[in-house]
Amino acid sequence: MERKEFRDLASPDDARAAIGSLSLEGGIDRVSLEDARGRVIVTRLDAELDVPGFDRASLDGYALRARDTFGADEADPARLEVVGEVHAGEKPDVELEDGQAAEISTGAVMPSGADAMVPVERTDTDGSGDGGTDVLIRTSVAPGDNVMFAGTDVAAGERALGPGTRITPRDIGLLSALGIDEVPVRGKPRVGIVSTGDELVRPGEDLESERGEIYDVNSYTIAAGVEDAGGEAVLYPHAGDERDEMERVLREAAGECDLVLSSGSTSASAVDVIYRVIEEQGELLLHGVSVKPGKPMLVGRLESSAYVGLPGYPVSAMMVFRTFVAPAIREAAGLPEPTAATISGRMARQERYGEGRLRLMPVGVVGDATGDPLVYPVDKGSGATTSLAEADGVVEVDPETDYLEAGESVAVRLFSPDVRPPTLLGVGEDDPTLNRLLDGLENPRYLSVGSRPGVRRLREGVPDVAVVAGPLDRDIEATELGRWSREWGLIVQAGNPREIEALADVVDRDLRFVNRTTDSGLRSSLEAAVDDLAADRDANARDVRGTIDGFDLGLRAHESPARKVIAGEADVGLGLRETADRLDLGFVPVGEQSVRVLANPDRTGKDSVRELKTALESGPNGD
Structure with missing residues (x-):
């Protein structure tokens, strides 16, 4: 041979x-949730429901109307009539009116009519009421205090997991919370x-x-x-x-x-x-x-x-x-090369602690301008699934440590040796166009915290980019990578049965309105539009806002108000035309809003930032 x-x-x-x-x-496989660990998602998964799916009490205490507590303190408590109890796992059978409260357990559904709750330690009971029990409220609260609103953890329509995500036990928890039992993964x-x-x-x-x-x-x-x-x-x-x-x-x-x-x-x-x-x-x-x-x-x-x-x-x-x-x-x-289980990085910003206990601090990791690891805390509270889904590992903070200085070296114990820190860290406004842009990037991480917190975190030097919408309170030193416009306005029921034609209808008519949080760029544009309407009427802007039922109580994500309209819990919601079209709802336009992507000036040379800039230049909608 x-x-x-x-x-x-x-x-x-x-x-x-x-x-x-x-x-x-x-190829592509569809696997059950039980078999999904370690597999790689091939397409973006959006939340189809709010988590939690209801407004719930954060503590044991009393559900009530916040305005009934205004001015209350230890010396002059507010007296409210206790008209019922609500326990976790039960459907409330009580509807609160002015001057009433309901005893409520941690995690229980907030009863109709309540917009806040007071922890039990700030109250006393008094059986001297007319045949019943009164509660003395020794503090004042604002709407939303001590309440975890529907969608606070994950909001319907929000980007849950993106393509290329390798599913971890933390992601399994997130998918379980969203009710997803089958996942499209790379074969x-x-x-x-x-x-x-x-x-x-x-x-x-x-x-x-x-x-x-x-x-x-x-x-x-x-x-x-x-x-x-x-x-x-x-x-x-x-x-x-x-x-x-x-x-x-x-x-x-x-x-x-x-x-x-x-x-x-x-x-x-x-x-x-x-x-x-x-x-x-x-x-x-x-x-x-x-x-x-x-x-x-x-x-x-x-x-x-x-x-x-x-x-x-x-x-x-x-x-x-x-x-x-x-x-x-x-x-x-779709799997990364294995890495060490512990990495060293620098704190991106100062983090205070000082509670005298060992702290296991969930953190994310992002590369700075030279690629060295920057470490930032990720914490939405003990009840939030996404605290861990958005983190890469844990930093143990010694009980004697009062704070970690910006730039201080820390050891990050990764959740697993094959954890991949994001190539791009973005924060800011929640936006459907942005979600499509992120789909084209390799392993991005985006925290939809709102425009104002996004700007604040960019000033602190933590993220690579911030996405902001609407007017800003002040200028920021940043490099604009690109922008697009979105049409915003009033989301109403399909067919617009209440015949809402303009923002003035929300001011002048008895309509239930659902707003966005003050962190949202949409909220900023709405406030400016209401102020303009007040100026046209030679009226006080604060008074005009006060006539809108629900103006001061906002939801976090861009689809949340629309979901309230679908559920029949509101007549009008603040939102985008794209959201209304996707959910087959009616839409009343109010204005156009510019959405800008601002980069940390020190990170414009990062590959992922350049890739995002290229995607923006090609057209945010893939044009």
């Missing part, structure tokens, strides 16, 4: 390029494993050492490496050195798998003929690489499958596999 000689060995980069030219993708590359050589014996079988037999080590170690890299390993019966049998097994594997890995029979000796099978039955892209160990490596195609031939010696086979093949499988599976 003619002997194959190694002449010009390929460089390691050429070997990587050859493997990179092969298609290893396994695992199916990898067929074939060991060659007449000398090989499967573990568990009898071994005849006198014949030079050895146990098949490579099939199992490579299979474990495939699974660890995110692929699905399929073991085939080992092939001997006889060409026809070798070709049969390889063809069987090629017909059933995305990638075939063989070990052994790759060298240039007369009996190692596997390279001849690939040359004649497929396409041999590369034979021989200038690495040690691993010189006899093969790369090619067999039928519709990718093919890589590994050396026969177990150490050589695994070294080549880990160096060249495992990264390709990870890329096809």
Whole structure:
């Protein structure tokens, strides 16, 4: 038999390029929530409901109308009539009127008519009322105090998880909270494993050492490496050195798998003929690489499958596999390269503590202008699922530490060794156009905190970009990457049965209105429009705002008011035309609003920031 000689060995980069030219993708799978851990999402998942799905009490105490407590203090408490009780897991059977309160448990649904609650420790009971019990309220509260409103954790319509997200136990919790039981994920590359050589014996079988037999080590170690890299390993019966049998097994594997890995029979000796099978039955892209160990490596195609031939010696086979093949499988599976379980970074801003207890602080990590890790706290409270979904790890703060200084070095214990800090950290306004822009970026993280907090965090130097909408209170030192316009106005029921024609109707008529929070850019534009209306009428702006039922109580995300309209809990909601169209609701336009993407001036050179700028220049809607 003619002997194959190694002449010009390929460089390691050429070997990587050859493997990179092969298609290893396994398609798309739909998996149950039980099987979703570790899989990679292929499309954005938006929240289809609010979490929590109802307004709930944050503490034990009394639900009431905030205005009934105005002016109350320890010396002069407000006296309210207790008209019922509401416990967690129960539907309230009481509706509060002026001067009334209901005893309420932590996590219970807020009864109709209540817009705040007072913790029990700021109250006293008094049985001297007319045949019942009164409660003395020894503090004043504002609307919304001590209430976790529907959608505070995750709001309907909000971006939950984006494409490319590798699902962690934290994400499973988020998906569970959203009621999602099946997830579209990237299919695992199916990898067929074939060991060659007449000398090989499967573990568990009898071994005849006198014949030079050895146990098949490579099939199992490579299979474990495939699974660890995110692929699905399929073991085939080992092939001997006889060409026809070798070709049969390889063809069987090629017909059933995305990638075939063989070990052994790759060298240039007369009996190692596997390279001849690939040359004649497929396409041999590369034979021989200038690495040690691993010189006899093969790369090619067999039928519709990718093919890589590994050396026969177990150490050589695994070294080549880990160096060249495992990264390709990870890329096809959408998985990152493994990293250390603990990293060191600098605090992005000062964080105060001083409670005298060990603090396990959830943190996120983002690269600064030079790529060094910046660490920032992520904390929405103990009841918020997204505190962990938006974090990368934990910093343990010593009980004696009063605060962490900006720039102070900290150790971050990652949630798992393969955690990928985001390539881009953005904060600010919640916007559907922005969601589409983020879909085109690799592993972004966006915190929809609102325009005003977004600007504040950008001033602190934490995020890469802030997205702001509407008028700002003051200028900010930042680089504008791009902008787009969105039409905002009043979202009403389909067909507009209340015949609402303009903002003046909300002021002049008895309509239930749902606003956005003061952090929202939409709220800022609404306030400016109401102030203009007041000026046209030569009226006091504060008085005009006060005539709108619900003006002072806002919801966080851009779809939340629309969802209230759908549920029949409001006649009018503040929102976007795009939201109304998507939810088949009516819309009354009020104005156009500019949405700007502002970058931290020190981070405009980051690859992810440049990619976002390019996407904006191409058109925020993909134009």
